[in-house]
Amino acid sequence: MSSQPPQMAKPRLTGTLSIQILTASLFILGTALALVSMFATISVRNYLMEQTDNNLLSSGQIVASQTIDAILSGTGETILPNDFYLYVDNYYGPPIEAVHYSVVDRYGRPADPQTLVMIPRAEPQTVPGTITNTNWRIITVPLMSAKQVDEQIGTVLIGLPLAKIDLAVSALQRVLGIFVLIVIAFGAVISYFIVQRSLRGIREIIHVTGEVKAGNYAARVPEGPPGSEVGMLGESINAMLSEIETSFAARAASERRMRQFVSDASHELRTPLASIRGYAELYRMGGVPADQVDMAFARVEAESGRMAHLVEDLLQLARLDEQRPEKWKHVDLAATALNTVSDFLARSPDRVATVTNLEGGEVESVVITADQDRIIQLFTNLLGNVATHTPPDTPVEVAVGLCPDEDCVAVVEVRDHGPGIDDADRERIFERFYRTDTSRYRGSGGSGLGLAIVAAIMGRHHGHAQVLETPGGGLTVRLKFPNAIVDTSGEAASADDPKSGEKNTEKSGGQKSTKLGRIFLPKRSNTGSIPKVSGDKPADN
Template sequence: MRSAFRLPDWSLRTRLVVLLVALSVVGLAVADFASYRALHNYLFDRVDQQLETAVAPVTTRLLHEAGDETNQTFGPMPSEGVAIQGGGEAGGPTGGPPSGDLPGSAFGELRDAEGEVVGTTGSTFFGEEVPTPAIPTDLEPTSPMAIKPITVGEQGGGSEEFRAAAVRVGEGISIVAVPLGDTNATLHQLTLIEIVVSAVILIALGLLAWWLVGVGLRPLRRMGEVAGQIAAGDLSRRVEPDNERTEVGRLGRSLNAMLVQIEKAFAERAAGERRLRRFLADASHELRTPLASIRGYSELYRIGAAREPVEVERAMSRIEAESTRMGGLVDDLLTLARVDEVREPEREPLDLRELLEDARDDARAAAPGRAITLSPTGPVAIEADGDALRRVFANLLRNAIVHTPEGTPIELSLETTEAWATVGVRDHGPGLPPGDPNAVFERFWRDSDSRGRDDGGAGLGLAIVAALVSAHGGRVDAENPAGGGALFTVQLPLRSPSGVPGSS
């Protein structure tokens, strides 16, 4: 089941910038909140200290204003001051009202044991009356030395706030409050400053991040452009940067390595397609020639043009010869097709020297006028397909016989190294044509396009040699050695004591 959540179809640049700005918003919000709370706690602690300082003078003034009418509730007023429960003494030097102004625009309220308000006091701040706080009736009194301030609002629903605390005085309660106007104004100003500064930081950070991410993604955009050109068919293009210092550089190096392999694969495929087209054209051409001959002689026989026994015999012999030639060509094509299947040849223990002796004897029988020699050597043990190697050496000897003048000697040699056996087939004819000597192993290759097919064959013999040797894990090379002629060298792995060809 696919998830219902789906990211917007934004570009990578947009996503990175949005993510960075979102994280910055969270970070700035946490920082702003932490700074706000730190200043809030600091300022409120200062106000609470002011409130604690104002408790004694405000209570003393309230008691003084209450006078003798309340002595039964709050106790007598001593001549040296008024005793406050839990505190010391306060008041003027003769028991009168306290000297000096009340601190911090403080507000005071005196309640009796029944909770009735018996007196209030306040002060002005720069000539203005301080708003009256809304004191709750159930405010719990404490000792003046351990007050418990609370935040209350303004009577009448105003916007002013106060920090208030209640202390016990005899059987009554004294309530003192200090306004929070300056404190709240400071915190409000801090909030505005944090919002404005955070907004400016986010805008600047977003613009800077947009530019930096664009610069960082510029190589990726160039890679995309190059990839489009490659997709259009230009496999020679390469991406930049290509280095190990950055992630994008390492990506470029990997892409370039992949492009090299892709270009090589396409080149090999194109070359293979060209070889296949040439192979099919040559095969069709080679098959068309004997088929045309067979059709022509058959037509002559059918219409009665060849009535004499000699003519009939000649037509039948040509039909037989062309059929044999076409059968050999088909056999060669089938051999190459089987080799192209890359199947492991059927191996058996063989003596390579015996195979060469058999090939030499067969060539002598086919060309009695040739001096075909084999250098003396001892047995050479290999594991191979005997029929395949016999065909290899037969094709090489036939190639030497066909392409050299009558009577030209042919030499076979056999040498061994630690893990390889090397067979040489050398003639003393005109040698290989100029150019790449190993081109003779291509299929349907001929020395000259004008040479007759009766002499040159179909051009598959040496291609079969190369394919069969390669299937045995060996290689074959051609060259023009010093002294003239042509030299074909076949390398085959020896049979090791463990029975695995080529292992030492």
């Protein structure tokens, strides 16, 4: 058996669209010409028959009378007009037949004139002749007596041969036949070139689809005539190919990211697992001195906590990738920032943090439609990123305000004054498991998933996350929330701040107007207690 794949059967010539169109066009053209030729032939024949009938009716009796007189006088053969045939049924004598000998040689005579003359025929009729395929046109007229008024003494049959009409019609048919063949041949040539030109775009589409089948997803159909069916088909094919190329590229990129994600996750989990396993085996083998047991188990606990944190981040990203429906409601970004900063200072008491508006002044309530849990996680991850990658004495500001651009409604900026990052790292900082080089402080380590989660949450909110350089040095993460996300549902999120003692008292439209003020969250006292956070007195509205 051959290992080569089966070849596609070539389409039969009769099955191609061009041949079908050409055949149909020629059939229509030939049928039309045949009908026209038939109509022309019938019209000419009818016209010639009408002329013959008029000749019989107008000249028949005159010719018959003159011929009979000539016969009776003995000179009938010289005065009888050519082509006329006369047969006289004389009631008082023998029948008389008068015809030119040349007519008899060429056309014969009407068959059985004795019988034909017995039937009155006031209108011309066609009868067969004595020569095969030669017909005659005849009429019968009464023969009146010249001596007695209104006395019929016989009947005269007058005939004209139709051979000349048949010859003329046959000649016309031959001419029309040749003309039809010439027109069909000329039409076939013209139709062939027109069809080939019209179907050029179809052949190009077939060629392009063959390339796409072979794996060349960048192939495109050349532009066709604007407004034509082939041109519109080409545009539709190109649009479809662009979608296919984009889909395949997205799938390939997704597969690459997934492989990289699995590889990075395996690598990240391998380290804490190896540490835990190493300490466990060392302890089982008795290799841990008694005075270092607590230290060994502390390391096991730290590595397990690191692994749990990593798994939690992975699960969070997986949930975001599942596109689960969000719990949309009104969320006050300023109040959420205050609460999250308070929690951040509880975990990092040596930090200095402030919540301001975008210009560094008093912060006002900014309400958007969002998932409150996701927004809290945004602030938590960004502040956690600051705690992980900056020295402990690095201050941080969280700025909340209205967006000055038309494409967004609110902006959040988390600014630190740490080492910052290189320009090359800014383009990849939101990638999963991506870490900057050692120029960024990493005293507490990190999984490389915090900012990836931020980017995923902003994507779910149809927003945008951007990394900038903080004036004076450091890193700023800017979050832009769009004008509209989804239909709102539920009541507005509470802006009460139990730590700051603030409470909003007014709402106007989609934005709360009570000022929360610029706050400063001090360090924890030496005794370990967390002082109460209070803001400025709300301004009168």
